[in-house]
Amino acid sequence: MKVAFRLFNCHFFSKNVDEELKSDIVQHTGYTPVINFGKYLGANIAPGRTTRGKFNHIIGKIQNKLSGWKHQCLSFAGRLTLTKSVLSSIPYYHMQYAKLPKTICDEMEKIQRGFLWGDTDQTRKPHLINWE
Structure with a gap:
């Protein structure tokens, strides 16, 4: 349940999003910005190219x-x-x-x-x- 709650309250930003805009969104929504989602059920759920x-x-x-x-x-x-x-x-x-x-x-x-x-x-x- 903790994993689902953590994923529900976080937001992934593209690298092209301005830092000021990121901080405004985080401040107004209360979401936590993440860089990498990590693994879920052994599957790598990180966005981006498969490397x-x-x-x-x-x-x-x-x-x-x-x-x-x-x-x-x-x-x-x-x-x-x-x-x-x-x-x-x-x-x-x-x-x-x-x-x-x-x-x-x-x-x-x-x-x-x-x-x-x-x-x-x-x-x-x-x-x-x-x-x-």
Whole structure:
């Protein structure tokens, strides 16, 4: 309830609005000016362009999932199943409300490809087929 109340009593101003006009509006309405709304239900609700920085947390989630899995203990079929079912499903929620930047998609694909073929930080194994 606090989050809804906080969002209800705040106002976002464009960067093109004059400071004097902002202060007049805030003074007369009692609203709180905000620069960034932050996240709501895991979704970044900040206005503006979709940039790589807004979606870096998806890359972090994928890497956190991978840190708990040991690819040496899994067969190729097991790694393929985990890649398709778990790692591919992480960004779906965010893809419903925003178009992800291509750099984020490329980074997710690179991480999945590396896990599937058994790459580590020290060594990169050859990928036996073309990924595309």
